[in-house]
Amino acid sequence: MKRVITVSVINQSGVLNRVTGLLMKRQFNIESITVGHSEQQNISKMTFVVNVEDEVKLEQLIKQLSKQIDVLKVNDITEKSIVLRELALVKVVSPANLRLEMNAIVEPFRPQIIDTSKNVVTYQVVGHPDKIDAFIELIRPYGIKELTRTGVTATVRESQPSDTPQLSILK
């Protein structure tokens, strides 16, 4: 099952290696990983998308990450109401005679054209990874020259649905 995990870490050298090394050592499969500064000084936030077999493995992943001394907080936000975003840069062959057609069909994805040359156009597309997948499939027949994706970053929405039974902790 695919899980989205956010991790707050103390921002010092080696911390990325610590976290990814741990996942490798314990045989977890990382689908994507993003890292960057957070709102607090010296604290970085990582967002992982990982594929885990079952609940037991997931619990291990979270506990092993939490055990790292440079790791401050680990959250599995998959079940929460969240905003997931990824950015892709897609360089596509686009001769002048096809360009209008291409721009028209990709329009619903609201990509931005951030670079062009005589025969090539570079789209920037932002959104849920599924949307980016769909965009890529749509544009593929025209000939993708180069494709680069940032991986997923995510944040939890301010308002969460409140259907969680209040006493579930006591079960």
Add this chain to the structure above:
Amino acid sequence: MTANMSTSEKIDANPQHQIEEKNKPRNGADVLIQALHEQDVDIVFGYPGGAVLNLYDAMYKNPIRHILTRHEQGAIHAAEGYARVLNKPGVVIATSGPGATNLVTGIADAMIDSIPLVIFTGQVATSVIGSDAFQEADVMGITTPITKHNYQVQDVNDIPRIVKEAFHIANSGRKGPVLIDFPKNISASIFDEALGEASRNEEIYLPGYQPNYKPNYLQIQKAIQAISTAQKPLILAGAGVLFAEAREELTEFVEKYKIPVVNTLLGLGSIHGNHSLNYGMAGMHGAVVANDAIQNADLLINIGARFDDRLTGDTRLFAPNATIIHIDIDPAEIGKNIPTDIPIVADAKEALKALLKKEFQAPDTAAWIDYLNRKQNDYPYWYEEDGQEILPQQAIQMIHTITNGDAIVTTDVGQHQMWVAQYYRQNHGHRWITSGGLGTMGFGFPAAIGAQFAQPDKKVVAIVGDAGFQMTAQELALLKEFNLPVKVVILNNCALGMVRQWQELFYENRYSHSLMPVQPDFVKLADAYGLKGYRINTLDEAGAIFEEALNSDEPVLIDCRVKQLENVYPMVPTGKALHEMIGVKKP
């Protein structure tokens, strides 16, 4: 040595020099040695080299007891032995590159067995890190997965803080090795006394490291409920009991509620070996009764053990009827290998104290204990004497009798280790030093050296195999140099016994590279190091020679020739469950 002596004499002779020396600003190395003194470090095991010259120079000026081993692996295993006996961090120093990589086995060993160590490695100067400089190795990269935490010092003024944190991390929570990588230019940098003082006085602040010692009240309630309604409760006591110094609490709890106990390999000694409710070691080569107890228990209380695969056998069939309570200070251990019904994240001592504080209905275990006693009588450890060749089990029994079961005993890994675990009953805590999780050959002898430094007045016996001993035999020099009265007993079967046993049982006697027909003359080897060596060839002479050698005040080495084809039984074959043991009875 002579050059050094004359320099120091010169300094002593000239008071002006002394004053100059005193007023000289301190460098990183001076501060580090001072920080070790502040941590009450009384001994370090190490080996110098280019990148730690500053450290060794600082040590020369501000002496700290340093034991120069003959190989870095010897140093780190000695530190492990020391740490295990005193339950406080052992300290190791090695140089960069090969010095550091020679420590790797010991670091991994300490990590998996939760042994507290603080390790200092030299590193090339920060200006050349990453340039493949002379004796450079990526020690941070290499040791990240095998340390509890590691640091590379980037600023000389951080040293007091880092050293303080390192000792705290190594010796708290689930203990383990912490490494500090120390670039040479940092050790030479001048320390800013004002800034450094601030760093020294700072409270330890590690927001990402808050081990939980006190158990959760609700979980203790649940545990009590489960215990009082159980009919066949069983305690599995691991090394966590020893690390937490909870021996007395465990014994009190066991006696108060009449709950039988079994031990893991590393948990031996957590309760007296002859306690009537102690049914011995469980696991692959454990006692039949201990494994039977696990398979039949309706409640298993794991205190400070990690459900290692050598203990559990087939996890799907492990303790099939039992509700599992797991008390561990490391939350990641709970549910890792065996699904747990009542998790208690806590220090073993705190958890036992919480359980003892509550008065509750004791379970009626009379029938259960009766059953276990019958099993124990029916299935004791066994061997078949042949009257001529010495069996390793007999040798260990003799050693046990002569030392009254009170010696500190160390081993490597393999057949001899299992026999010592079976036949050398541990009556005390912290006297059983073995490489459990990693299974490191060459561990036992240097660990005995560390143990003897830790407890100079106690008898220390290293029981090792002929193959493992040769991996770290060079440390014999230390026995002579420090007149350490360690007793080295080599159970010599001219083979890699456990490898050979598996080849016999599972590979149809194809002894591929497991026999060592050519061995050195160990008695002459001892003699070469200026030590007394003995050889035991026959059962008739064994008693008298063991008696003389083990009661000597001097270091001795005993080459005890034992039967080559003896196997360790009983045994749970790999992949089988604990109730599927083979070799449970004398044929």
